[in-house]
Amino acid sequence: MQDQILSRGIEAKGFVWLICAILLVLALVVNDVLPARAVSLSQELPHRKIIVVDPGHGGHDLGAVGPSGLAEKDVTLSVAQRIKEILLGIYEVHLTRNDDYTIDIEHRTAVANHYRADIFVSIHAGGGFRHQARGVVIFYHSPRTGPGSKPPQQQRHSWEMGEKPLPWDYIQGVHTVKSQAMAKFVHSHLLAKLSSVDRGVREAPCFVLRGADMPAILVEIGHLSHPADEKELRKPEVISAAAEAICEAIKEYFTKYP
Numbered sequence: 001m002q003d004q005i006l007s008r009g010i011e012a013k014g015f016v017w018l019i020c021a022i023l024l025v026l027a028l029v030v031n032d033v034l035p036a037r038a039v040s041l042s043q044e045l046p047h048r049k050i051i052v053v054d055p056g057h058g059g060h061d062l063g064a065v066g067p068s069g070l071a072e073k074d075v076t077l078s079v080a081q082r083i084k085e086i087l088l089g090i091y092e093v094h095l096t097r098n099d100d101y102t103i104d105i106e107h108r109t110a111v112a113n114h115y116r117a118d119i120f121v122s123i124h125a126g127g128g129f130r131h132q133a134r135g136v137v138i139f140y141h142s143p144r145t146g147p148g149s150k151p152p153q154q155q156r157h158s159w160e161m162g163e164k165p166l167p168w169d170y171i172q173g174v175h176t177v178k179s180q181a182m183a184k185f186v187h188s189h190l191l192a193k194l195s196s197v198d199r200g201v202r203e204a205p206c207f208v209l210r211g212a213d214m215p216a217i218l219v220e221i222g223h224l225s226h227p228a229d230e231k232e233l234r235k236p237e238v239i240s241a242a243a244e245a246i247c248e249a250i251k252e253y254f255t256k257y258p
């Protein structure tokens with residue numbers, strides 16, 4: 001009888017050791033495998049790019065108005081909404097305005113900064129001071145060409161030497177190389193899709209871009225003040241083509257700068 005109790009005790013102890021060993025192995029496996037799985041999941045899900053598109057003007061700010069009455073604010077909203085439709089499945093896309101209302105320039109830039117956008121694209125179809133001006137032109141911001149702006153050497157000194165905090169008005173200068181690259185992509189895709197006049201890629205002081213803390217451009221898809229451009233921009237297929245061209249350029253930009 002005592003032998004039976006003794007042997008049952010030994011069996012019970014063996015069973016407990018077996019359970020402990022299994023638990024130990026499980027703990028090691030879980031500890032080892034789960035973090036690896038978590039890392040691989042995060043690697044499988046890259047950061048979804050965030051794009052903020054700014055339909056220029058809006059509300060009582062009509063922008064340029066064509067000879068037959070087409071307002072820039074309506075053209076820019078149509079293009080921006082089409083861009084959002086095309087890109088929504090691929091990227092996170094926000095517009096600075098979703099309807100016909102007035103917003104000031106600082107608010108447009110603030111929306112892009114608020115969403116921590118990867119890129120900011122402001123859409124325009126304005127008028128030139130010269131009535132004959134027409135065609136496609138893409139701007140990236142450069143304070144250098146502005147009246148009263150600091151010379152480049154001085155800007156470089158204050159940004160890079162840490163003598164004083166980076167002035168917010170100069171923040172876009174950090175992104176100039178990428179802004180210029182994006183401008184070139186948009187320029188070539190727009191000219192390939194639209195039968196328009198090439199007015200190039202230019203640097204200029206652009207108030208809507210200067211406080212944007214990401215690569216940013218201003219796209220003039222045409223000049224409404226010119227009758228030929230106004231006629232083109234009335235066509236829904238031209239609006240779609242312009243939006244598609246900008247989307248293709250954005251995809252190319254993210255291929256180059258992932």
Ligand SMILES: [Zn+2]
Nearest residue numbers: 056063124126
């Ligand atoms: Zn405009």
